[in-house]
Amino acid sequence: MGSLFRSEPMCLAQLFLQSGTAYECLSALGEKGLVQFRDLNQNVSSFQRKFVGEVKRCEELERILAYLAQEIHRADIPLPEGETSPPAPPLKQVLEMQEQLQKLEVELREVTRNKEKLRKNLLELIEYTHMLRVTKTFVRRSVEFEPTYEEFPALDSDSLLDYSSMQRLGAKLGFVSGLIHQGKVEAFERMLWRVCKGYTIVTYAELDESLEDPETGEVVKWYVFLISFWGEQIGHKVKKICDCYHCHIYPYPSTAEERREIQEGLSTRIQDLYTVLHKTEDYLRQVLCKAAESVYSRAVQVKKMKAIYHMLNMCSLDVTNKCLIAEVWCPEADLQGLRRALEDGSRESGATIASFMNTIPTKETPPTLIRTNKFTEGFQNIVDAYGVGSYREVNPALFSIITFPFLFAVMFGDLGHGFVMFLFALLLVVNENHPRLSQSQEILGMFFNGRYILLLMGLFSVYTGLIYNDCFSKSVNLFGSGWNVSAMYGAGHPPAERQRMALWNDSVVRRSRVLQLDPSVPGVFQGPYPLGIDPIWNLATNRLTFLNSFKMKMSVILGIAHMTFGVVLGIFNHLHFRKKFNIYLVSVPELLFLLCMFGYLIFMIVYKWLVYSAETSRVAPSILIEFINMFLFPSTATSGLYAGQEHVQRLLLAVTALAVPVLFLGKPLFLLWLHNGRSCFGVSRSGYTLVRKDSEEEVSLMGSQDIEEGSSPLEDGCREVTCEEFNFGEILMTQVIHSIEYCLGCISNTASYLRLWALSLAHAQLSDVLWAMLMRVGLRVDKTYGVLLLLPVMALFAVLTIFILLVMEGLSAFLHAIRLHWVEFQNKFYVGAGTKFVPFSFRRLSWKFSDDGA
Secondary structure, eight states: OOOSSOOOOOEEEEEEEEEOOOOOHHHHHHHHHHOOESSOOOOSSSSGGGTTTHHHHHHHHHHHHHHHHHHHTTTTOOOOOSSSOOOOOHHHHHHHHHHHHHHHHHHEEEEEEHHHHHHHHHHHHHHHHHHHHHHHHHTTTTGGGGGOOOTSSSOOOSSSTOOOHHHGGGGEEEEEEEEEEEEHHHHHHHHHHHTTOOOOOEEEEOSOOOOTTTOOEEEEEEEEEEEEEEEEHHHHHHHHHHHTTTEEEEEEEESSSHHHHHHHHHHHHHHHHHHHHHHHHHHHHHHHHHHHHHHHHHHHHHHHHHHHHHHHHEEEEEETEEEEEEEEEEEGGGHHHHHHHHHHHHHHTTTOOEEEEEEOOSSSSBOOOOOOTTHHHHHHHHHHHHOOOOTTTOOOOOHHHHHHHHHHHHOOHHHHHHHHHEEEEEEEHHTOHHHHTOOOOOHHHHHHHHHHHHHHHHHHHHHHHHTTBTTTOOOOOOOOOOOOOOOGBBBGGGHHHHHHOBBBHHHHHHOSSOOOTTTTTTTOOOOOOSSSSSSGGTOTTTTHHHHHHHHHHHHHHHHHHHHHHHHHHHHHHHHHTOHHHHHIIIIIHHHHHIIIIIIHHHHHHHHHHHHTTTTTTOOOOHHHHHHHHHHOOSSSSSOOTTTTHHHHHHHHHHHHHHHHHHHHHHHHHHHHHHHHOSSSOOOOOOSOOOSSTTTTHHHHHHOOTTTTSSOOOTTTTTEOOGGGGGGGHHHHHHHHHHHHHHHHHHHHHHHHTTTTHHHHHHHHHHHHHHHIIHHHHHHHHHHHHHHHHHHHHHHHHHHIIIIIIIHHHHHHHHHHHHIIIIIIIGGOOOOOOBEEEEEOOOOOOOOOOOOOOO
16 A cells, blocks of 8 residues: 555656557556656647547547437436456557447437437327317307307308308318417417407317427427418418417318328328337337447547547657657656556557656656555545645644544544444445445445544544443443442441531431532542443533533643644654754744643643542642743742742743744744855755745755755756845745744644534533433333333434434534644644646546437
8 A cells, every 4th residue: 555654755757658659558557557647748739739630539439429328328228337447449440440430320310310200200190180180070169159250251050160151251261270389379369369350260179188299209288279260361470370389280171071081191101100110219229239238348448548649648759750758757666567567568569669768857846646545545535635745744644544533532422322323334334345335426425435434433432432421411330330329428437537527317318409429538439430431420410510621621631732743743754854953943942832831731730630639629729720820920829739830830931932032033044044154056956856846945955965865966967056046034934924823823723622622512412402302201201101102202312313413413523623633733744735646547537428419
């Protein structure tokens, strides 16, 4: 897996690829994923690069494959996806594959076009059949059901639309028939009346069944209409209105004989279309089934081929145009694998001259590569969300594997809730190879990707739940309480002890609502509980006061220890980058400032725990008052925690006061002294820069052997640095800002760690309230209805526990744990200004088909 403490050492390599072997060499590199290519053609636009034609060819093949996949999906044909991806196709097979895919696309489009045309004709004939069937009833209606218009002559004996009437009216009466959408009927009729001014008669009826629209394919409700109009000019208006409302117009037969002939012809044509359409669909399905067998593998091959040409576009040509030159970042541990990949590519292409590589020195900062596995990947993602680490600096993810779930558990500590979370994460871990889980999206996908984080968070929450002795807000008595109630009765003590101790008797027990245990009474406190908080505190009225004091002090101790560890990790960065002066001028003053104040606060907390007992607890001084007096220098002497406390505190304050100016001015003055002692120098750098590129600090120190990558002597051709590049004001301002931020941050960050206490208290109180409002009510009901009531109460309690205490409270504690690591811990040593190593690897490609069709 590599080291998780620092990023992998990188080197810049130059690849010399023969034109005939470049494709095969990059195919071998893409399968292994060893190198990150640098773009050597940044000033050249994308459409002017050498392999832009090949990229366009790959895009055309991707379009064809996406169209095939869309048609296969539309036909409900399963698309097989292989577990192993095929290699990129050889150049000899690319043209053949392109020709086959283009031929298949033309055939599919032609068959699909014919199928759609047949389907549209079939739907139109079905509509025509329904129209003839419905309009046949229109001509048999009596006059009383039809509207009367003054423009038409009155016909007393015959129906208005009888065939004899039509013959009597002659050529002056015309008919338009068809179908219209249900939602357009009222507007259609209103428009006819307004435009034609009453010179039309509209008769319509709703179809009993819904029909598919030949244009859109939607199944909608239709109305059949028959329009009788008077005059040719009115007929033109009627037809234009029908076109405007997208009516489906069909010829209206003038006689009953013609109607019968049309219906018989339609029945025959519909049967023929059904037969032809079924055969067309069967042939189309055969073609799609055959295409589905290879469409996935071909899509993978095309994506790999396109990725190869994208990388080749980043290469530059030599003067002879026969060799491609590429520059890549490669981990030093993978150089042998890089050479083998070039040899394999050259051997596969059959070239006589093999491609080769060599490493080149550079002053540029390499990308950051930290190898992870499925366990450490989630923790590394949390750190990378803050910022990708600078090259070769200490990686916080290694320590976050323990500190992150532990700080989460301090805020979430509950044995029952932690065990439920642990079981959920364990279920995800056991079934991590399940395809539905690994391909899940959104919330379940986030849970699955962080399954090992959840596993450790649940496990640590079980531990802190044992320490807090909380299991669904109830205490668990595993080892027996260390408090003895019977020892408080006076009968068990000599008369001399009864007079000086407040003991119990029968009258005190009967009259008092609250009884107080005195640990100073012999036999009452028999020793601490073996693991965590004594279960008797769950019954005490001052339980919250006791736990608040304990958790608040615990939060301060954990926070200061966490921040101190962050400052110590910064020393490892200075040692690695050979900047030892930062240890004496930055890290040591920071440690002194932090420990002389807040480290001393931890000392007082631990000292009071160890020195003062139950007998002397009433005379024990307040730690908060003593800590405040440390800065106020009170005129009246206090008792103090120990002898000589005032002198120790003044010494610590003096050290703190001396550390501040060293922190503000030490580093800038040292750099200025170095610069004045080495004016106008040239320096050889055998490696790459380890600090910010072209920073003022680097400029002033480039002559010192402390920060060189090696102790190489000065050589000819090294870079010259002029005196004007050193800016003392900028260095001073940067250090002052950093020092102010650190000094104020020590105070604010220490207070920020009190969120461990606050969220732990909130979680415990919410759990207690949920138990009191649900489970306690259900358990107190009598046995007649208790069993019936207890089942829904337990179900509701489980649901609220999961959604409120596990999901919402867990998310809150998770976010606060992230904040404590990002702001309070990582800013002590972690810069996070690097760039991530993104290798050219086919595993990074997505094998899913795009949804857009042709």
